[in-house]
Each structure stands twice: as C-alpha cells, then as structure tokens.
Amino acid sequence: MSFNDGSQLDPSQVEDRRGGGGLGRGPLIGGGVGGALLVLALTLLGVNPGLLGDLTGGSGQPGTATGQASAGASQCRTGADAAQRLDCRIVGTVNSVNAFWAGYLPSQGVRYTRPKAVVFTGQTSTACGPATTAVGPFYCSGDVTAYFDPGFFDELVTRFGSSGGPLAQEYVVAHEFGHHVQDLVGTLGYAQRDPQGPESGSVRVELQADCLAGMWAHYASTTDDPATGKPYLQPITQKDVQDALSAAASVGDDRIQKSATGRVDPESYTHGTSQQRQTWFMRGFSGGDLKQCNTLAGRV
Template sequence: MKWKGRRQSDNIEDRRGMSGGGKAIAGGGVIGIIILLLNVFGGENGQMVGNILQQTQGQSAPTEQRDLTAAELEEQQFVKTILADNEDVWTKIFQENNLTYQKPKIILFEGGVNTACGSATSASGPFYCPGDQNVYMDLKFFEELKTKFGAQGGDFATAYVIAHEIGHHVQTLLGTSAKMREMQEGKSKAEANKLSVALELQADFYAGLWTNYNQKMNNVLEIGDIDEALSAAHAVGDDAIQAKMQGHIVPESFTHGTSEQRKYWFMKGYKSGDIKQGNTFAEIR
C-alpha cells in the first residue's frame, strides 16, 4: 500500500510507551479471549463487549514507561495516515448524504487499557468502544493474526482492520448500532447473534466502501493489497476461528459471520462504491 508522504491524523493517542496500565483479562493472549468471545477484532457490539470486559477484568499492573522503537514510530505514522484516509473518505460520504462526520480517535496500547466499555488487554483484539467513540488497538495483534490464524499479513490487512473498526463508528453515528441492540431485545440468543452478524458484516462492507473511495481519491492500492484484506477477513470468520479453536463449528453461535460472508461483504463495498448497497440486515436472516 502506498501510504508515505500523505496527510496524517492527529486523532491518535499512542500509549505503547506505558505498559501495564490496564487490567488483566482471563485467558491470556488473543487465543484465550477468542475462546471466551468467539471473536477477533471487534468488540463491536458495545454493550456486549462492555459486559465481557467488565466481567473478565483482573488486577491492575504497575505502569512502566519506555521510549518507542524506530519500528513502532513507523507503525504510528502508518496508523495516522490510514486514520486520515478514513477521515477524508467518511467526511466526503457523509457530505454526499447531507450529514456531518464526527471524527473518532485511535488509542494504541500494549498490555492493558481502560475504556468507557471496561478494561481490556491486547487479548481482546482491536475493538471500537461506542461509549467514548474510540478505537483501541494493540498492534501486536497483527503478528498473531499471521502466526496463529494463518492470515497473509501485510500493511493493507492492518488498513482493513482499522477501516472495519471505523465502520463501527459510522454505525454509531448513523444510529445503526443502537437500533440493532433494540432489535435484539426479547430475541433468542441465536436470533440476537444473527443481528450481531449483520452489524459486523456491514462494518466489513464499510471497509470495502472506504477502500473504493480511498483508491479513487489517493491511488493507494498496490498488487496484492486486496488479497491481504481478504486473507485477514477469511482468518477471522467465525467458522474458521471455531474450527481452529474447538475443532467443530456451531453456526447459531456466530457473531461476526463466516469467512465467505466477510469476504463477500468487503468486496461488495469495494466493487460497488455505493453506501446504499450495504444493508446487511435485509440479507442476513
């Protein structure tokens, strides 16, 4: 992905020099929390994530400070650029629909972090908290995405995950997330999970939509970038995670969608470039 030399967002708080500032979550590592959540990057149903984070928080660890490495500083510059791209694209899309886009913030952390949705560690994976409208990310997640879940990796895989989380911010601004939670009330767990899947797949659609607009605006894509995003989407499908973690698949427990669904909706957003085609709730029944 071509990202250097372009605008960078100031809406980033990098706390990676301050380790141990959050709470410990039971399970340890991305795999441990996935078993609990059946969920990678995403905590995106804010109420659900808030409850889980609160239930699993442990003892506070002492805070230590250190200087960021050259590699970490470059990661920071990359995230700033991708966030700026999201800001520019979503400002344009909202303007096209006579709306005003409100910019979220990305919090980079390592070890642990406190949020309006509760306390978390890197085990939770990247997630969006609607309570403070921040995206929280431990960038070490992307190495585990490759080594433990078989994703191809690459910078555009990271860009896809960021765009997915920003997609949840868009859902908060448009009222989609709140409406989804209302629709879940009184439903069986299986029916409520279907609504959660629709919300997640729409965030994948928004990531694809962002890719379409960003390519037109900045000509950023290189050969293999879309494949990186699709590989990441495949790796974090509910069916792929369940098969790897528990050896069998339980469709009624899906909360994010299958690998094929996640890839389909990302590509639909990318190919269509039309926000009106992202009504996953009408198609996921």
C-alpha cells in the first residue's frame, strides 16, 4: 500500500536510536511478529520459553538508552519519502496507525493514548530487556513502546520468504501497534497467562493483533493526514493484500518450525499457524470491526 506523495509525515512520533543507546533490564518481554523466532530457538534448545524474560535480562531497572533522534527519521517528511525509504515508511505507518486508532477507539468507549515507537539497529535497551534484530519487532508494555530494527524486514524476505511489498512491512508495524490496542482494552495479558500451545492465550493474543492490523488496513486509505485533510495512503490493491498475507504466512509457527527442524510441534506454538495468521488478518481487513477480532472465545 503506497503513500500519497503529498501526505505530511510527523517524524516526532518515532525515536531514531540508530547509532546510539545501550542495553538495559526490565520486566518480561512482550509478544510480537518476530518474537516467535526467539521462542522457537529456545524451544529447540530445550529451554522453557516462559524464561524468556530472564534470558533477555528481564529483571532490574529499565535501560537508559539515549532519547535523541538521529538525522535519519527526522528527515522523513512526506509520503514520497515513505515510498523511497523503509525508515520513512515505518514513520508514515506509525502516523497512519495512530490516526486510525485515535479516531476509531472512542466509538468503542476506549480512549486511545499514543504509544512510543523506536527505530534501532542491532540492539537497544527497553523496559522489557534488550531488543535485538534476532528477537524481531515487538511491543513492550513496560515502557509502552513498539520497537523496530529495519534489518528485520530484510530477514523477513531473505530467510522467511515474505514478499518485500509495502503492505508486508506496514502489516508488521500495524501488528505491533495492535498489541498496544490490546493493552488499552485489556486483552494483552492473556498471553502471559497461557504462553504456548495451539489454543493458548499467547496464540490468541497474536492472532488478535493480526486482526487489528487487518482493521487498520481496511481503513488506511480513508484515514486522513491531519496536516492536509487527505488520506495518508492510496487505495489498497490485490497485490497489496497478497503482500500482507505473504508476511503473515512467513511468520507462522508451523512454517518457521518446519523450516528450522523439518517437523511441526503444535504444543509449542506461540503465534499461530500461517493459515491462522492470514485468516485473522483478513477477518479484520474484510470486516473493519473490532467485534470481528474476538480471538479469546471459541476455537481459533
């Protein structure tokens, strides 16, 4: 899904830590699109994924990484920049997602508070422990921040077979902001209560975030840029939808497990199968209704 050239981006909504910041410690790490990669690695090594917080430094005080924005994201000013640069596309998607949920959630009796977003390279500190490319994008409820290393998007294509289209990347950003919405409506905590298995709370929470990402995509081309009164994004195409579905499938538990070990173990699922992730994204995209995203009841 391409940005309209004339849309005005707000880079102040994204902190750019590339080239700065250290490692810190904090509470348990939150779920995310890429979190399945680290959980899978722990499972293969015979380690309980419930110890994820400890293994990533999940105790003590939050880190003190610099909050200064580098020249990178601050140069993201227009939709044309988002079309040319991945970091600017992240900025633009953050702007669009924030605008959508700020307009939608009050109709559901929920006040939307804007989370922070951080772009980093390699590693940075969070209230949930170190964020690294290996962990992938994730949302940390401890500091109400979504973290993105642009290098993960290359991994998504080269290692996991996703398409590299814009909506494949935008889906990842919208998924992580979906976790923030879950934080606001009270469903995010289900992931920690029941951390793995095909019908686990973790799987249900991740699939709901996929559905919320689909909801954003449903409304994205009609969500206006406050600066211009015109939509941030152009109308979605079938190719855009296929790009998003490709990204969702590439991070399915079954696909990752099969690729890594040659077998599939549903009892260690944390994010859902490729088919489930596609199905729930499409449910949100087709319906555009929060009620369609209730993954906590019934079978998923």
